[in-house]
Amino acid sequence: MANMAQAIRLALHYSEKNLQLKDVFGQDAGAPLGGVFTATQGLKTSWNTPLDERGIISMAMGIAMAGDRCVAEIQFCDYIFNTIDLLKIAGNTLWCTNGQYQLPMTVMTPVGAGIRGSVYHSHSFDSWASRIQGWKVVMPSTPLDAYGLLLSAIKDPNPVLFLKPKALMRVRGDELIPGEPADEKELKARIDAPIGDRSKWKPEWPGVQDYWIEIGKGKITRHGEQITLVSWGRHLLLANEIADELKQHDGISVEVIDLRSIYPYDWEMIKSSVAKTGRLLIVNEDTEVTNFGEHLIYRVVQELFYELLARPRLIAGKNVPGIGLHPNLEDATVPQKSEIKSAILEIIREVP
Amino acid sequence: MSYSKSMSAKSDGKKKGLVKIANKKQVQTKSKDTAKSDSLAQIPDKTLIQILDLMIKSRVLEERLIKIYRAGESYFWIGGPGEEAWGVPIGMLARKGEGPKYDFLHLHYRCTPTLIAMGMDMKDSIRLMMNRVTDPSTGGRNFSNHYCFPKMNIAPVTSPIEVQYGIALGTAHAQKRLGDNAISIVTGGDAGTAEGDFASCLIWASRKGNELPMLITVQNNYWGISTSYEGQHGESAIADRARGFNIRARVVNGNDPVESYIALKEEMDYIRRTGKPSFIESKVSRLYGHSSASGANFVGNEEDCIKSFSEKLISRKLVTEKDIKRMWETYEAEALKATEDARAEGVPAAESIWDHVYANNENSDWRKF
Numbered sequence: 001m002a003n004m005a006q007a008i009r010l011a012l013h014y015s016e017k018n019l020q021l022k023d024v025f026g027q028d029a030g031a032p033l034g035g036v037f038t039a040t041q042g043l044k045t046s047w048n049t050p051l052d053e054r055g056i057i058s059m060a061m062g063i064a065m066a067g068d069r070c071v072a073e074i075q076f077c078d079y080i081f082n083t084i085d086l087l088k089i090a091g092n093t094l095w096c097t098n099g100q101y102q103l104p105m106t107v108m109t110p111v112g113a114g115i116r117g118s119v120y121h122s123h124s125f126d127s128w129a130s131r132i133q134g135w136k137v138v139m140p141s142t143p144l145d146a147y148g149l150l151l152s153a154i155k156d157p158n159p160v161l162f163l164k165p166k167a168l169m170r171v172r173g174d175e176l177i178p179g180e181p182a183d184e185k186e187l188k189a190r191i192d193a194p195i196g197d198r199s200k201w202k203p204e205w206p207g208v209q210d211y212w213i214e215i216g217k218g219k220i221t222r223h224g225e226q227i228t229l230v231s232w233g234r235h236l237l238l239a240n241e242i243a244d245e246l247k248q249h250d251g252i253s254v255e256v257i258d259l260r261s262i263y264p265y266d267w268e269m270i271k272s273s274v275a276k277t278g279r280l281l282i283v284n285e286d287t288e289v290t291n292f293g294e295h296l297i298y299r300v301v302q303e304l305f306y307e308l309l310a311r312p313r314l315i316a317g318k319n320v321p322g323i324g325l326h327p328n329l330e331d332a333t334v335p336q337k338s339e340i341k342s343a344i345l346e347i348i349r350e351v352p
Numbered sequence: 353m354s355y356s357k358s359m360s361a362k363s364d365g366k367k368k369g370l371v372k373i374a375n376k377k378q379v380q381t382k383s384k385d386t387a388k389s390d391s392l393a394q395i396p397d398k399t400l401i402q403i404l405d406l407m408i409k410s411r412v413l414e415e416r417l418i419k420i421y422r423a424g425e426s427y428f429w430i431g432g433p434g435e436e437a438w439g440v441p442i443g444m445l446a447r448k449g450e451g452p453k454y455d456f457l458h459l460h461y462r463c464t465p466t467l468i469a470m471g472m473d474m475k476d477s478i479r480l481m482m483n484r485v486t487d488p489s490t491g492g493r494n495f496s497n498h499y500c501f502p503k504m505n506i507a508p509v510t511s512p513i514e515v516q517y518g519i520a521l522g523t524a525h526a527q528k529r530l531g532d533n534a535i536s537i538v539t540g541g542d543a544g545t546a547e548g549d550f551a552s553c554l555i556w557a558s559r560k561g562n563e564l565p566m567l568i569t570v571q572n573n574y575w576g577i578s579t580s581y582e583g584q585h586g587e588s589a590i591a592d593r594a595r596g597f598n599i600r601a602r603v604v605n606g607n608d609p610v611e612s613y614i615a616l617k618e619e620m621d622y623i624r625r626t627g628k629p630s631f632i633e634s635k636v637s638r639l640y641g642h643s644s645a646s647g648a649n650f651v652g653n654e655e656d657c658i659k660s661f662s663e664k665l666i667s668r669k670l671v672t673e674k675d676i677k678r679m680w681e682t683y684e685a686e687a688l689k690a691t692e693d694a695r696a697e698g699v700p701a702a703e704s705i706w707d708h709v710y711a712n713n714e715n716s717d718w719r720k721f
């Protein structure tokens with residue numbers, strides 16, 4: 001099974017061949033490294049840029065304006081903040097020009113904690129991104145979803161932000177990408193660059209096929225009756241684990257929704273699930289004040305108030321300036337399994 | 353900036369053009385010619401008259417926009433009166449069309465002269481000024497002079513200073529890939545060169561082996577709103593910064609349309625021929641202050657390029673005072689008529705805020721997801 005870095009690579013390769021993807025660029029995105037997480041290794045169109053995030057986003061905007069498809073990478077989302085006004089412009093160009101200039105560009109960037117990355121390799125960007133109008137924002141939790149969402153992102157006529165949970169880059173899924181060799185070792189031998197001299201290395205790409213995940217569509221990863229647990233990215237995998245454990249040990253039935261798209265988001269899926277369970281917990285690791293989950297809860301309260309059996313809750317990153325390096329600090333800042341589990345139990349016990 | 357300062361800017365421009373150019377030999381002879389006062393001889397009479405005509409047309413339009421503001425028929429004016437001698441030649445020389453086969457223009461809010469020279473209808477500028485629904489650039493959404501015409505590769509003018517310098521890299525990159533010798537032209541003010549995007553532009557345009565076909569320009573009017581150029585710059589000329597990246601660079605007197613025209617043509621030819629970037633700093637006047645926020649009054653102590661060029665062409669007997677008067681009157685009548693027409697046109701509807709949030713109007717309102 002491909003890990004997420006390999007899945008992204010395969011999607012970019014597919015897009016070079018089939019979606020007129022012309023440029024994949026960013027800091028260390030080209031040879032020899034192919035990106036700090038190797039997600040752009042071995043590609044035909046990848047190249048190294050100057051160490052200049054604003055230049056990277058501007059370049060992508062211009063390429064898109066000229067009508068070509070590109071994927072630009074910001075090495076860590078911790079370093080995307082000095083481009084926010086450019087992201088604003090990319091998102092408002094269609095609107096400001098009254099529909100005249102589309103900017104079909106994809107920006108991808110690793111997000112979140114979970115690798116002991118300390119203050120500047122642990123930031124999240126999903127809630128920030130939800131405030132940049134005109135962008136679609138996606139965040140996969142499995143390699144297959146990463147593949148399918150990236151294809152959709154590249155094909156989309158709008159700017160799309162593709163958030164890569166960095167702690168999941170080496171995690172394998174349990175579904176094959178269409179055309180992916182079933183043997184993990186074979187895939188590795190064919191598309192992972194060798195250690196050492198790579199100057200003569202070329203990947204032997206498997207014939208991967210198209211696989212589309214519509215942007216704006218979530219996925220129910222665990223069916224359940226008593227509570228709806230909405231998450232995305234790294235915490236989605238945690239949510240699945242928790243649902244399985246609660247089912248096995250406590251006989252509690254949790255419905256887990258992988259939102260996958262932050263914006264536009266799958267309201268119908270959330271709505272019908274919460275209408276059924278009457279209980280909602282949202283989990284993500286961006287900071288908790290004006291967190292995107294608050295918007296979802298606002299909407300749940302507005303549209304499903306009389307169907308709720310308990311107060312909806314959000315567990316998100318603590319509202320502190322950074323994520324400290326020592327595990328005590330990181331674990332106290334980022335939502336942990338135990339606190340999610342106990343919140344579920346509390347919500348389930350709550351009586352209207 | 354005083355009149356004498358603008359004159360010294362002119363001689364400075366000549367000097368810089370002669371001295372510090374990467375490709376010294378070839379340009380030296382050319383700049384020597386361009387610096388001479390008889391440089392008029394290098395441009396056909398018909399073209400000279402056309403330049404003056406377009407400069408006047410652009411000025412009349414800008415003055416009309418200011419009147420529309422004064423009459424309370426618009427909320428804000430910003431524009432380019434005083435920068436015609438520089439802007440008109442850009443519009444005349446650009447390869448006009450849509451897509452990367454043609455030149456892209458990444459302009460700022462002082463580029464009406466360029467648009468007029470490219471054939472923009474006055475009425476379309478007035479529609480933008482009066483935020484009519486018929487405004488082809490923004491549909492009544494943005495300020496005056498924030499043009500956007502994809503048919504002529506006029507990239508959207510945006511308010512955040514200097515961002516166009518980065519975006520232009522991308523269109524130049526796509527043009528280079530295509531290999532049709534089209535170029536990306538970027539303009540902006542002097543104060544804005546302090547932004548990081550200006551440095552980004554120089555860095556990305558000049559990477560060895562990956563040079564981009566770009567004409568990078570700065571319209572130095574010596575002002576950033578109320579802040580004078582003096583006191584904000586340590587470099588001798590803004591163009592020196594480009595030289596640091598081995599980008600061929602020169603300074604021109606942007607109040608002289610002939611010097612501007614010749615320099616622009618030379619640099620555009622060079623970029624098309626070599627695929628490499630070139631830089632021009634153009635010294636210009638700012639005749640009505642920064643914007644309507646500072647009153648948009650005629651300043652009187654800076655060189656008026658239309659006045660000086662008119663005198664030049666009269667003394668050359670290429671036009672008479674009467675010809676020039678007729679140009680002004682014709683365009684004034686056209687601008688007035690266009691204003692009356694635009695006034696009668698519709699305005700954007702409230703519910704149209706949801707249009708074009710995304711392509712094909714999908715997903716615009718989250719309440720409807």
Ligand SMILES: Cc1ncc(C[n+]2csc(CCOP(=O)(O)OP(=O)(O)O)c2C)c(N)n1
Pocket residue numbers: 462511512513540541542543544545573575576577642
């Ligand atoms: C990023 C940004 N900062 C500040 C402003 C406000 N502002 C508008 S014009 C201007 C001065 C620009 O001066 P200059 O670049 O010399 O251009 P000029 O207006 O003189 O043509 C400023 C500070 C802005 N529009 N964008």
Ligand SMILES: [Mg+2]
Pocket residue numbers: 541542543571572573574575576577
């Ligand atoms: Mg200025």
